[in-house]
Amino acid sequence: MRAAADLPAPAERPDPLPGANCHERSGLAPTSTSPVVALAGPPNSGKSTLFNALTGAGRAVANYPGTTVEIGRGRWVVPEIGELALADLPGTYSLNPQSPDEELTTGLLRGADLVDLVVLVCDAAHLGRSLVLAAGVRELPVRVVVALTMNDVAADRGVTVDAAKLSKRLGVPVVKVDPRRRRETGALSAAVVAAFDESVPAPLGLVPATNAGSSPSGCCPNCPPGCTCGMDAGAPDQEHLELADAEALFTWIAETSEMATTRTDEVRRNRSDLVDRWVTAPVLGPLIFLAVMWAVFQATTRLAAPLQDALDAFFSGPVSAAVKALMSALRLSGGLIESFLLNGIVAGVGMLLTFVPLMTIMFVLLALLEDSGYMARAAVVTDRLMGALGLPGRAFLPLVVGFGCNVPAISAVKVLPDARHRLLTALLVPFTSCTARLTVYLMVADTFFPGNAGTVVFAMYVVSILLVVLFGLLLRGTLFRTMGNDPLVLDLPPYQRPHPRVLGAITWTRVRGFLETAGGIIVATVTVVWLLGVIPAPGSGGHFGAVDIADSLYAWLAGLVSVLFSPAGFGEWHAVGALVVGFVAKEAVISSWAQTNAAADGDLTGLSHSVLADFTAASGGHPQAAALAFLIFILAYTPCVATLAVQKRQIGLRWTLGGVAMQFALAWLLAVAVFQTIVAFS
Amino acid sequence: MSTSTVPAAPPSPLQSILREVRAGAGGAGEVARRTGLGVDMVEAGLATLAATGRIRRVLVFASCTPSGCGGCPSATGCGTKGSPVSASELSAWRAV
Numbered sequence: 053m054r055a056a057a058d059l060p061a062p063a064e065r066p067d068p069l070p071g072a073n074c075h076e077r078s079g080l081a082p083t084s085t086s087p088v089v090a091l092a093g094p095p096n097s098g099k100s101t102l103f104n105a106l107t108g109a110g111r112a113v114a115n116y117p118g119t120t121v122e123i124g125r126g127r128w129v130v131p132e133i134g135e136l137a138l139a140d141l142p143g144t145y146s147l148n149p150q151s152p153d154e155e156l157t158t159g160l161l162r163g164a165d166l167v168d169l170v171v172l173v174c175d176a177a178h179l180g181r182s183l184v185l186a187a188g189v190r191e192l193p194v195r196v197v198v199a200l201t202m203n204d205v206a207a208d209r210g211v212t213v214d215a216a217k218l219s220k221r222l223g224v225p226v227v228k229v230d231p232r233r234r235r236e237t238g239a240l241s242a243a244v245v246a247a248f249d250e251s252v253p254a255p256l257g258l259v260p261a262t263n264a265g266s267s268p269s270g271c272c273p274n275c276p277p278g279c280t281c282g283m284d285a286g287a288p289d290q291e292h293l294e295l296a297d298a299e300a301l302f303t304w305i306a307e308t309s310e311m312a313t314t315r316t317d318e319v320r321r322n323r324s325d326l327v328d329r330w331v332t333a334p335v336l337g338p339l340i341f342l343a344v345m346w347a348v349f350q351a352t353t354r355l356a357a358p359l360q361d362a363l364d365a366f367f368s369g370p371v372s373a374a375v376k377a378l379m380s381a382l383r384l385s386g387g388l389i390e391s392f393l394l395n396g397i398v399a400g401v402g403m404l405l406t407f408v409p410l411m412t413i414m415f416v417l418l419a420l421l422e423d424s425g426y427m428a429r430a431a432v433v434t435d436r437l438m439g440a441l442g443l444p445g446r447a448f449l450p451l452v453v454g455f456g457c458n459v460p461a462i463s464a465v466k467v468l469p470d471a472r473h474r475l476l477t478a479l480l481v482p483f484t485s486c487t488a489r490l491t492v493y494l495m496v497a498d499t500f501f502p503g504n505a506g507t508v509v510f511a512m513y514v515v516s517i518l519l520v521v522l523f524g525l526l527l528r529g530t531l532f533r534t535m536g537n538d539p540l541v542l543d544l545p546p547y548q549r550p551h552p553r554v555l556g557a558i559t560w561t562r563v564r565g566f567l568e569t570a571g572g573i574i575v576a577t578v579t580v581v582w583l584l585g586v587i588p589a590p591g592s593g594g595h596f597g598a599v600d601i602a603d604s605l606y607a608w609l610a611g612l613v614s615v616l617f618s619p620a621g622f623g624e625w626h627a628v629g630a631l632v633v634g635f636v637a638k639e640a641v642i643s644s645w646a647q648t649n650a651a652a653d654g655d656l657t658g659l660s661h662s663v664l665a666d667f668t669a670a671s672g673g674h675p676q677a678a679a680l681a682f683l684i685f686i687l688a689y690t691p692c693v694a695t696l697a698v699q700k701r702q703i704g705l706r707w708t709l710g711g712v713a714m715q716f717a718l719a720w721l722l723a724v725a726v727f728q729t730i731v732a733f734s
Numbered sequence: 735m736s737t738s739t740v741p742a743a744p745p746s747p748l749q750s751i752l753r754e755v756r757a758g759a760g761g762a763g764e765v766a767r768r769t770g771l772g773v774d775m776v777e778a779g780l781a782t783l784a785a786t787g788r789i790r791r792v793l794v795f796a797s798c799t800p801s802g803c804g805g806c807p808s809a810t811g812c813g814t815k816g817s818p819v820s821a822s823e824l825s826a827w828r829a830v
Contacts, residue, residue, distance in 0.1 A: 094781075095825075145781035150791050180778030184785065293785040295748075301785075302748055305778045325763045325773065332760045432760040439758050539758025540826040541765060541780065543791070 086137035089128065089244065092161060092189065093173030094182055095143030096545070098201035100124065102173060102231035103140040106240075123156070132245045139167075145181065147188035148293060161192060169195040169247060171240070176206040176213040176228075177546075179313060183305045190222060190256045195247045198226040199240055205546070209324075210316045218312040223253050258297075258304055324547055328429065337433040344426070345513060348417045350506035353494065356410035363409065367402035388586065388597045396582035397575070399650035400643030403659065404570045407491045407642070411566050412559060414490070419558040423550035427452075432542055437521070439539060447477040451520060454484030455513075456562075458695040462702055478703045479711050480524050482691050485516035487562075488569070488638035492686050495642055499660040500667070500679035508683075516687055523718070569639055577633055577640040581606060581647055601648055620685065620723035621671035621678030621731070626663070631685065637692045677730035681723040688719035747771055751779040755789050756829045780827050789827050 093099040107126030124140035141160060142153035149155035160166050172189055174182035189196055200215055219226035225243040293301070331340050375398060379390040421427050431452060438447055447465075454461035461481045465474045485493075490509065497508035585601050588594035589608030601607060602625075610629030617623040617631075626648050634641035649662040664675055671678035690696065690712050699708045745753070750769040759765045762780065766773045783789045 145791065146785040148785040148787070150784060178774060178777055180772075180774040181781050184778055184781040188785075293782075293787075295786055295788075298782050298786045299746055299748060302779060302782045305782070306747075306775060309774065309778070325766075328761065328763045329767075332764070435758070436760060539756060540792075540828050541755050541759050542761050543780075543825040543827065544761040544763070 086127075086135055087133070087168040087248075088137045088139060088166065089169045089171055090139045090141050090160060090167040091171050091173060092141045092157060092185070093143060093201075094145050094175060094178070094185055097143065097173045097175040097178075097182060098231055099143060099173045100140055102171075102199060102201060102229060102237075103138060105229075105231035105237055107138055130241045130245060132241075133248065136244075144185060146184045146293075147192075161189060161194070167194060169197065169244060171244065172196055172198045172224075174198050174200050174218075174226075175202045176200050177202040177209060177211065179206075179211075179213055180305050180309045183308055184301070186222060187256065187258050187301055187304065190224065190253075191258065192255070193252050195250070195252055196222075196224040197240065197243045197247050198222060198224060200226055200228045201231065203228050203230065212314045212316065214312050214314065218308070221308045221311060223256060258301055327547065328544070331426070331429045332432045332436075334436065337429070338437065341430050341433050342514070344421065344430075346507070346510045348414065348421075349510045349513070351417060352410060352414040353498070353506040353509065356413050357498075359409035360406050363406040364403075367398060367406065371402060372398055391586065391597070392579075392582050395585070395647055395650050396578045400578035400581070400647040401570055401574055403646035404491065404574060404639055404643050407494070408563065408566065410494060411487065411490075412563050414487075415559045415562040416555060419555045420550050422558070423548070423555060425545050425547040428542065428544050432544070435540060435542065447473060447480070450477050450481055451484055454481045454486065455516075456487060457565075458482055458484065458486050458691045459698050462695060462698045465702055475703050475707060476524070476527055478699055479527065479707070479714075480520050482695060482699075482711065482715055483516060483519040483523060483688065485513055485687055486638070486691060487566070488692065489686055491639055492634075492641045493683060495645075495660075496663075496679050496683055499663055500676050512683055512687055515684065519688060519718075566639075569637060573637050574639050574643050577636050578643050578647060581629075581633060581644045584609070585648065606648070616720070617685075617723070618670070619728065620681040620720070621674060621727040622667060622682045622723075624666050624670040626666050627670070627682060631689075634686070635690055635693065637694070638686065641686065671727070671731075674727070674731050674734065677727050677734065680730065681727035684726050685719045685723040688722055689715050747775065748779055748783060751776060752783055752788055752829070755780070755783070755827055784827070787830060789829050791825055792828055 091099050091103050103124055103126065106128045123142065126138050126140075128136040128138040130136055139160075141157040144150075144154040144157045147158045147161065149158045161170060170189060170192075172186055174186060186198065198218070200213060200218070203213065206213060213228075215226040215228050225247060227240045227243045229237060229240050231237070331337055372394060375390070375393050376385070379385050379387070379393070384390055418427075421430075434452060438451075450461045450465050458481050461484065462478050465477045465481070489512075493509045493512050494505060497505035501508045584606035585604045586597045586599060587605040588596065588599040589603055589605050592599065592603040592608075594600070594603055606629060607625045610625035610632065613632060614623045614625050614628035617628055622628070626645060629648060630641045630645040633644040645663065646659050649659050667675040667678045667682075696708055696712065699711065703711075747769065751765060751771070754765040754768055759768065762773050762776045765771075765780075766776045769776065771779070780789065784791055
């Protein structure tokens with residue numbers, strides 16, 4: 053049995069990283085005497101799962117000294133040796149770094165004084181891709197043991213990798229492991245022990261050890277004079293592989309993969325590809341996406357309706373009764389406090405909380421689509437649509453995120469490489485319909501279009517997409533004419549059976565966000581609305597706290613603004629007041645609407661009836677046309693103040709204010725156009 | 735006097751893959767269909783091309799994964815009210 057102290061001492065090597073040298077082995081090793089074993093591999097190759105299996109999930113995550121990159125560290129106890137310091141390095145596809153994370157991995161692997169042995173994780177289901185890194189690591193003077201993961205996934209696709217053949221080809225031990233079931237980790241330990249007994253293996257000699265080289269002076273060897281294939285376009289950095297070396301490497305990978313792999317069932321592999329052919333097809337793909345989203349909204353509205361009704365009855369019944377009883381017991385009946393609790397908190401926040409079951413169901417369904425891998429295919433469809441319209445392909449990310457919440461979506465524009473791309477996308481994001489707006493759609497759709505609420509909500513999302521496209525084209529044809537495109541090949545994750553734990557985590561995170569909004573900013577707006585509702589309007593003659601809501605300062609102020617919306621059919625103070633409050637957050641539209649109607653009607657029930665009556669009167673007998681105009685306005689005007697704050701940070705105050713003006717003008721024009729058109733043809 | 739022209743050699747697999755990246759194919763499967771290569775070889779080719787500096791891997795969608803928030807484009811929005819999370823990361827290859 054060997055002790056850790058008996059292991060070969062690392063050789064002196066130059067500093068591999070700025071800020072990382074031999075004195076910073078502590079960045080990898082918990083104790084300076086522990087031999088350091090680095091886990092390296094491509095992203096999503098099962099590296100971290102193997103790390104957890106080897107260390108018993110004893111993971112400490114911290115920034116590597118001198119960098120902002122996180123690495124995982126843990127102790128791997130191997131009986132024959134003792135304790136090894138295991139470092140889970142950031143995933144990388146090659147030793148030619150593409151990011152700070154990969155730069156750290158590359159630097160640590162190149163520094164033999166930092167790492168005593170590399171456990172190279174190769175994904176059997178994506179062997180070719182794994183071999184790019186394997187070839188690079190095998191040029192380094194370091195002990196290597198290959199851990200072959202994802203063998204079950206490969207088997208499902210009819211692919212078997214022969215570990216012995218692969219080992220012979222790579223010149224280092226190859227061990228099949230199944231870290232998810234914690235199998236074969238003993239075999240990996242034995243291989244590591246054996247590797248420590250051996251000398252450092254000789255390099256394969258496939259590519260230069262440093263991968264350094266000058267920029268290519270001409271075209272690739274296969275090209276004739278005058279070739280325009282573009283392979284010589286753009287001078288690579290000094291760190292990059294020469295093209296001729298890359299061609300040789302690719303040939304070696306193809307040969308190795310062919311030699312070590314047995315394909316027993318091509319049909320199974322093609323089944324996933326076949327699904328992708330349909331769901332990412334140019335015409336059928338978008339139609340499938342729309343159909344899927346329609347089904348999501350249908351299921352959401354139908355499944356949630358009874359739950360929502362039950363919660364509504366709960367707040368308007370037992371909760372209201374309890375508040376009244378408490379106020380009576382405290383001898384505060386009929387006072388301002390009771391008014392605030394009943395007409396403010398219970399009516400406003402309570403109404404919003406009735407949407408929790410609905411939001412939960414929708415979040416679960418969307419999480420199902422994400423975790424199954426379908427949403428990535430939807431991104432392909434969106435990317436292609438953006439590209440066809442001449443919009444930047446990568447802009448689809450913030451736009452897709454925007455359908456969840458506009459705030460992180462606008463933050464995400466920073467991934468765009470071009471300032472004009474960032475500006476254009478930040479101006480388009482507010483037209484993506486966030487989940488906060490969904491509550492308003494559902495309430496209005498259920499009130500004015502009972503039985504077709506799901507379809508109406510779905511239509512709002514279609515209109516949202518159309519607005520993004522049309523407004524994008526308008527800007528592209530005017531202010532952003534010189535902007536180029538940015539084609540992409542998406543790295544699609546495999547389809548998988550959704551995991552309940554992941555679904556639960558995603559859903560809870562989103563529901564919690566909704567609840568935090570209801571408990572924070574909505575309580576604040578409810579308070580302000582209630583306060584304005586108990587202050588008498590100028591000339592009304594009432595007293596503070598003893599005024600009808602229709603004679604309040606709130607109604608008076610909303611009435612002043614409501615004139616603007618008469619051409620759109622909803623120029624009445626309840627709706628317009630809710631729109632103004634909705635500038636803070638769209639959930640506040642529902643709460644303030646419920647508040648003012650509860651105060652007027654004296655109870656919580658019948659909000660739908662009140663809204664229907666208000667719209668009927670304001671629209672001259674065309675409540676559905678006015679409701680659609682209202683929904684369009686909700687969709688197109690400023691999402692919330694938080695969006696403006698992040699917009700200002702990303703694109704500056706001038707463009708932010710310009711965007712607000714454009715959104716308001718467009719929202720108003722569309723609302724008026726919708727109302728007037730429907731009325732004209734009805 | 736006639737001038738002789740050198741017939742164009744067929745593009746190498748790496749050249750074919752690079753051409754598809756520049757065209758903006760939907761995914762490795764689509765590149766495989768267009769080039770006649772296997773998906774695994776397309777993936778290997780993409781990683782190899784990245785090593786030459788001709789293409790780059792970019793993160794286009796990140797999630798709250800155990801790997802942390804370092805590269806997440808939504809990092810500043812993460813943890814805010816209603817901020818989205820996702821079950822997986824979505825990356826892409828783009829030509830440099």
